[in-house]
Amino acid sequence: MKHPVFLVIRKIASAVTPVYQIEGGENLPDGPAVVVGNHSQAFGPIAAEIYFPKEHSTWCVSDMMEKDKVADYAYRDFWSNKPALIRPVFRLFSYMLPKASQIVFTNAETIPVYHDNRIMKTFELSCERLKTGAAVVIFPEEYIEYNNIVHRFKGGFVHVANYYFRQTGQSIPFVPMYVCPKLGKLVFGEPILYSPDSASDDEAERICTYLQDSISELAYKMPRHRVVPYPNVSKKIIRLTKEYNEETRC
Numbered sequence: 001m002k003h004p005v006f007l008v009i010r011k012i013a014s015a016v017t018p019v020y021q022i023e024g025g026e027n028l029p030d031g032p033a034v035v036v037g038n039h040s041q042a043f044g045p046i047a048a049e050i051y052f053p054k055e056h057s058t059w060c061v062s063d064m065m066e067k068d069k070v071a072d073y074a075y076r077d078f079w080s081n082k083p084a085l086i087r088p089v090f091r092l093f094s095y096m097l098p099k100a101s102q103i104v105f106t107n108a109e110t111i112p113v114y115h116d117n118r119i120m121k122t123f124e125l126s127c128e129r130l131k132t133g134a135a136v137v138i139f140p141e142e143y144i145e146y147n148n149i150v151h152r153f154k155g156g157f158v159h160v161a162n163y164y165f166r167q168t169g170q171s172i173p174f175v176p177m178y179v180c181p182k183l184g185k186l187v188f189g190e191p192i193l194y195s196p197d198s199a200s201d202d203e204a205e206r207i208c209t210y211l212q213d214s215i216s217e218l219a220y221k222m223p224r225h226r227v228v229p230y231p232n233v234s235k236k237i238i239r240l241t242k243e244y245n246e247e248t249r250c
Contacts, residue, residue: 005100006107013046018181020051024188024218028054029173032130033191034160036211037177038150039139039230042078044179047186048137049108056135059122059157062112065105070098081231111136119156123163130164130172137177140208141230149178149216151230155204161194162203171196174207176214182225189214 028035035056037044048058063073071094079090111125126136141151161172173191180187192210195203219227 003103003107005103009100009104010050010108014050017043017046017050018184020047020179020184020186022051022053022186022188025053027175027188027190028135029175029191031133032164033135033173033175034130034157035135035137035175035177035188036153036157036215037137037139037179038215039141040179040181040228041230043181043228044139047179047181051186052135052137053186054135055133056137057109057111057126057129058137059113059126059139060105060108060110062114062118064101065110065112067098067102070101071095074101123160126160127164127167131168135175136160143231146212147216148229149219149227150212153208153212155201155208158194158204158207159200161207162196162200165194165196174211176211176218178215178218178222179228180219180222180225181228183222185222187218187222189218 035052037048039045040047045058045060048056061073061077063069074097075091075094079087079094082090111122111129113119113122129136138157140153140155140157142154144152146152158174161174164170164172171194173193175191176189178185178187178189192207192214194207198206
């Protein structure tokens with residue numbers, strides 16, 4: 001039974017965020033898969049929770065599930081780049097989040113991601129979900145630009161495929177997903193299959209590069225639109241996909 005506060009917040013989120021249509025759904029395997037998308041600020045995780053077209057769980061940093069860590073993490077990750085004049089307002093707001101955050105992220109379809117010696121727990125929970133045929137959805141961007149569509153991916157998430165292969169003897173596919181709030185689209189690209197024969201770091205780099213490029217190509221093929229990046233930045237510095245295409249491909 002879901003917590004009533006979670007149900008209310010989920011209903012509000014569905015009312016105030018875009019309604020997403022699915023494109024490229026045929027690229028989602030019937031069985032287990034790791035689906036990797038652009039974070040698009042908070043739009044990516046919200047879209048995955050409400051509109052993802054098959055059974056799934058989404059990776060969520062464990063700090064957002066632990067009341068004593070929520071405020072510091074939320075401020076640092078969401079609002080620390082806001083103009084200095086208004087940062088105190090967001091800092092104050094961050095202290096109002098812990099209880100609600102814990103309720104939301106422990107009731108949503110999430111897997112906690114630990115950045116300490118509990119990381120194997122993340123892999124174990126992920127593999128349990130994959131074994132049921134569900135998808136595991138991951139938004140692995142960091143604060144280093146790759147292009148104007150995505151930021152670089154932290155490659156550690158790829159190692160879940162090695163863990164899964166050791167347990168099942170099966171290679172898992174990674175599916176690129178472009179989250180486009182401005183057009184109300186969740187677009188899936190062609191998957192890439194994990195190769196257990198390659199060195200793990202080399203394989204992580206190969207898969208990350210493919211996913212970053214594929215998500216970018218999905219965006220470039222869509223009608224001209226404004227990209228919502230991972231960092232919470234001013235709309236004035238967000239560029240359009242067509243402008244990026246013209247500057248880099250001429």
